Amino acid sequence: MPRARNTGRPQSGPEERPSRAGAARLSLYLRCLEGWLREGVATVSSGQIAESLGISDAQVRKDVSYVGSLGQPGVGYQVTDLIEAIRQALGINREWRSVLIGVGNLARALLRYQGFRAQGFRIVALFDSDPAKIGQEVEGLKVDALEHLGDKIMTLGAELAILTVPAESAQPVAERLHEAGIRGILNFAPTVLRLPESVRLVNVDLSIQLEQLAFQVQLHNMP
Amino acid sequence: MPRARNTGRPQSGPEERPSRAGAARLSLYLRCLEGWLREGVATVSSGQIAESLGISDAQVRKDVSYVGSLGQPGVGYQVTDLIEAIRQALGINREWRSVLIGVGNLARALLRYQGFRAQGFRIVALFDSDPAKIGQEVEGLKVDALEHLGDKIMTLGAELAILTVPAESAQPVAERLHEAGIRGILNFAPTVLRLPESVRLVNVDLSIQLEQLAFQVQLHNMP
DNA sequence: GGATGTGAACGACTTCACAGCG
């Protein structure tokens, strides 16, 4: 039997930031909330969010508690307030200037995808090493030579980079990005980049995702 | 002070399958190992793998132990054996027939990406709802109408699907995929799909990845 | 009543540390 008594424990709770896993879910909450906002919904409960994401309501409350205590018992959360609080916690309540290196099909897909702009990410420059591509205009931006990477990043004040170059060029390009002052790289090249810890890294390896899928299907087939 | 209590019994169930997180790392090990294989390296130690991935050697040994005890103390692992064992554990030591729905830029990028074929994934059909695209040939495959989805999936024996359709169409298409017998979906649409648990799901939401990157950069800036 | 926020239990994952073997 669990027994809970004596609520008073003033301090020791160190957790005041969303955990890494929690942050990923906050992005999902944001998706739902923005949908409801468009539909004119004013308040939601943790149970509703949980239901539409297929997770537990306790999980939602725990995650949300990291961004502040803005729920009303018996009612739920104000949609607009929660959106605001999550965007602030994730650091996307401002513009993030980003550059894109490697103008292939993947890059074009990303450029066309409107979700970025909506969340405050603005791609301000494109680079490629292929002379045939340099000078071309893609989605309203002119492709620049890699040579100008450092200059333009500093001039434009870009902080993030999206890497969609072939695996072989990823490491050297990443190092140049670091030197140019880039703070975070979204890496699509199927390589493990080694960079100083001051450059944050998020990897999206499409092949690995497919392997995970195969693994899960296999697991599910024979337990 | 550790307040660890006598854990009595960890419980009978000894872990004999890679954990979910472990499986993701196995894919990474595979990348390294395949590189070394090409360079003619015959044996590697857990420390070498760990070093090139920036993780701990204990982590590598633990993960690898799930796929079998094939290391030699004082020596390390035979590269070829380890590759074989990991591929078997992940379920990619065979062909997985896959279909792709939504032939846009992202799809073209995926089709051109050779990494899939190398790992045993073979895309056997393309579908799109746009009449202008139906009949076109893309990377050696003819784009088919969504109408034939069920038929072709069953005829070709496809088990996996890659979803690169707009968010609005993702849920209905996913349901049709399920009905056609697809066992796993790699979803690129920025939506939460609700499907029976028998269909495994891996989501790749590019916008969320960027948000994670921004979050991490922000965290790193002001601790 | 209905929902939040939160210690505490629980479970999953990671690191430690060391026996054992080539």
Place this chain on the structure above:
DNA sequence: CGCTGTGAAGTCGTTCACATCC
């Protein structure tokens, strides 16, 4: 000696359960 494999300890993240509040 160097390196593996593995219990045990430690850490992190999730779920439970309940006091609390509208």
